[in-house]
Amino acid sequence: LMQVDAPRSSTSGGGLHRYVVNPGSAVWSSFYGYFNDIQDIYTISDKLGENNYKAIALVYKSWAYSILTDLYGDIPYSQATQAISGVVKPTFDDQKSIYVQILKDLETANSLFDDTKALTYAGDLVYNSNALTSGKNLGIQKWKKFCNSLRLRLLLRILKKDGEINVMEQINSILSNTTANPVFASNSDEAIFKYPGTTPYFNPYYNARQLDWRDGTYFTKFFLEKLNATQDPRRAIWAIPVTVSGQSVFQGIESGYPITTEYVVGKNSSYTDALKTLPQLGVMMTFAEVEFIKAELSLKGYGTGKTPKAHYEAGITASMLQWGATMPPNFLTQAGVVYDDAATQDQQLEQIMVQKYYAYFFVDYQSWFEKRRTGYPVLPRGTGIPAENQFPSRVPYPTYLQSLNPEGLKTGVTSMGGDDSNIKVWWEK
Known part of the structure; x- marks a missing residue:
């Protein structure tokens, strides 16, 4: 629904990715x-x-x-x-x-x-x-x-x-x-149940079948697009690259594609097997989220003690640390990431929410709740989604x-x- 991933094939015409939500x-x-x-x-x-x-x-x-x-x-x-x-x-x-x-x-x-x-x-x-x-x-x-x-x-x-x-x-x-x-004041404060990998506390994805984990589900174009454009180091922790024209790339599929479409197994990026054994997937709330909350509150005039930009950058840094990614020295100053404090308030909010979206990776339904609240990130409408x-x-x-x-x-x-x-x-x- 939030265009993180999508099934390789879906002939029913239904499913969350075509904005059809069945009773849950x-x-x-x-x-x-x-x-x-x-x-x-x-x-x-x-x-x-x-x-x-x-x-x-x-x-x-x-x-x-x-x-x-x-x-x-x-x-x-x-x-x-x-x-x-x-x-x-x-x-x-x-x-x-x-x-x-x-x-x-x-x-x-x-x-x-x-x-x-x-x-x-x-x-x-x-x-x-x-x-x-x-x-x-x-x-x-x-x-x-x-x-x-x-x-x-x-x-x-x-x-x-x-x-x-x-x-x-x-x-x-x-x-x-x-x-x-x-x-929360640091990553050491965040509410994460870290699975020790011993009975009965295994990562909930530990026994996921390859058919479901890798062969049947791919990341979407939308999710990987910004990660690719900014060479985000979290990308390699989350996704498996594929070879296209002799080049190793991270490639996604359309979300909400037509029912006649079926993507070939192994031709698009899927979840890494390492995610199935990582201990830190029992996420309730992260330090990164708190920094993005403060960024928005600061933008709206609340006294957080720092500028929206400072909180925004702290949120990105915290998410990198949470996932064990090494952030390049110029990552926060490059195009597509650098915070534009001269932009309109709505444009600044969009910057915050896009990075908050990535920080919500594997955090229950929060990105959907926040999309409904703010309208961000702006998601492309799949060509297979019925007009109604x-x-x-x-x-x-x-x-x-x-x-x-x-x-x-x-x-x-x-x-x-x-x-x-x-x-x-x-x-x-």
């Missing part, structure tokens, strides 16, 4: 399973007086619910984990209410974190906040940074709803007091809800104004 259940089903576990952690921690566990549970809950509501819009929230109390058909909450509560939960989590205490029962696989170092829990400090970085992500997403929620006030409160509200198909704004609800929770589903569909992929969620309206 995979994320819905798995996330609601996680929510029960997260709620159990919070409830038990509350009884035991374990505030750090409570705070971590709130951050996980907020991170996951924000993804789910940005995918679907209105979803079960306030009653979602109350089956044990007899609520098996939860009502659907509107997205505005969900965002309000998520932001409150993150603010609560920020106040609960205590870096003078270790996690009593250990179990932290993200920041290893299981022990103290010189009297401080460095992992809990990073959890707190993740908490506030996530707040910035979500506040920026709903910025144009400031008239309904005090978005600007909350952003300024974070930026003006980084001691109380710390955010529009760039989608959401995923339709899972069809099994028609039998499992028809009352709740009806409420959600009515509130949303429909259930097709062109219905805009609250923050996009």
Whole structure:
């Protein structure tokens, strides 16, 4: 959908790359399973007086619910984990209410974190906040940074709803007091579950078949075009070159191509096999993203302490470091990358969002959410996309809800104004 990759052949005429979005259940089903576990952690921690566990549970809950509501819009929230109390058909909450509560939960989590205490029962696989170092829990400090970085992500997403929620006030409160509200300050802070490569913690793509990983999926022309033009060093980490006219090149395919098209196996660039074993693919949020968030906020007049250009360059540098790429000395000053602070505000925003797009590689659905929010990056329309198909704004609800929770589903569909992929969620309206 965001033209990172596309299938080698698609004769059905459907598929995400032709702006056809079918009802999705995979994320819905798995996330609601996680929510029960997260709620159990919070409830038990509350009884035991374990505030750090409570705070971590709130951050996980907020991170996951924000993804789910940005995918679907209105979803079960306030009653979602109350089956044990007899609520098996939860009502659907509107997205505005969900965002309000998520932001409150993150603010609560920020106040609960205590870096003078270790996690009593250990179990932290993200920041290893299981022990103290010189009297401080460095992992809990990073959890707190993740908490506030996530707040910035979500506040920026709903910025144009400031008239309904005090978005600007909350952003300024974070930026003006980084001691109380710390955010990511380096790559070592970012929220990434690094798969150790031992049972059961393998990279989720570890066992991907070659048919699916390399032979059936290729990078798109759009994705590789800018990487090629700027000789981006991340390109070789992500993509396999192919030989064209005796030259080794990185070559992509059209996204949204006609149904009569079928690309030949091995003639276009696909994912490297190294990505299947890299540990750093369990990405929740990166330092690079925070710098691009600050670049946009600085561009819009918020006090971040640096210029949009400085944050923009820091974001690119952080993404390079995250992927283990060596950035050439002149990379940031070359055409196609150099930040033009004399451009219009909209043109500067586009520069920021294009680089943010690449920094979102392997980060859930964030690039799609941000495209819907800003309109960037500008994606070419595939020649095989029917004229009536529009760039989608959401995923339709899972069809099994028609039998499992028809009352709740009806409420959600009515509130949303429909259930097709062109219905805009609250923050996009």
